[in-house]
Amino acid sequence: TVSLRDVNRCIKLLNWFHEILQKRGMTYKEALRRSMVLSLMTCYHSRLSNKRAGFINETFRYFKATARGEISFAGLDSSIVEKYIHEEEMFWIENVNCGPTIAANKPLRENLFLMIVCILNKIPIFVVGKPGSSKSLAIELITSNFQGEGSTNDFIRGFPAINVFSHQCSPLSTAQGIEKVFETATKAQSISATTQQVVLLDEVGLAEQSPHLPLKVLHKL
Helix, strand or coil, X not given: CCCHHHHXXXXXXXXXXXXXXXXXXXXXXXXXXXXXXHHHHHHCHHHCCCCHHHHHHHHHHHHHHHCCHHHCCCCCCCHHHHHHHHHHHHHHHHCCCCCCCCCCCHHHHHHHHHHHHHHHCCCXXXXXXXXXXXXXXXXXXXXXHCCHHHCCCCCHHHCCEEEEEEEECCCCCCHHHHHHHHHHHHHHHHHCCCEEEEEEEECHHHHCCCCCCHHHHHHHC
């Protein structure tokens, strides 16, 4: 089954990727083909762990059977999907100043890319991973590089500044505490239209252990 929210997110991302890719110099048709792939990969592929290869193969099979004309996938194989993903991840990490001591490994590239896309499109995202898988590093790089007109990178400068309101979750978390940080972020957003306010619930899994069931409040936020 597929949620209609997923369908809406996928369409939203397709339009966003199409616009962004054209700004980067791609033709209308090439940007559309990549957007078709990237929007589906962002919405579904990123959620999978050991079934990603199968999803890529099925997605490519569908595209090859249905896409026509200049966006046709004829003559290509499923590796084009992985190529599009890799190139998009590399584009974003190459436009972010990571510093000389940070390695652009796969977990960092993927976390950075997905976080940027979801934040700029105001899409909630759960980032799951073991300690040391670059989750915190990715958000730190985003906030330090996305500074609006103060950004050092010309392309990044075209996006709003990103400001993070962090809330440390624990087995004692309450709905009131989580709701308060959202209210603070909402107030800040109303004051500054040029800054994208983001709420980060750190270690959100710990809040599931709370007897207060605080995560239920997220449904109304």
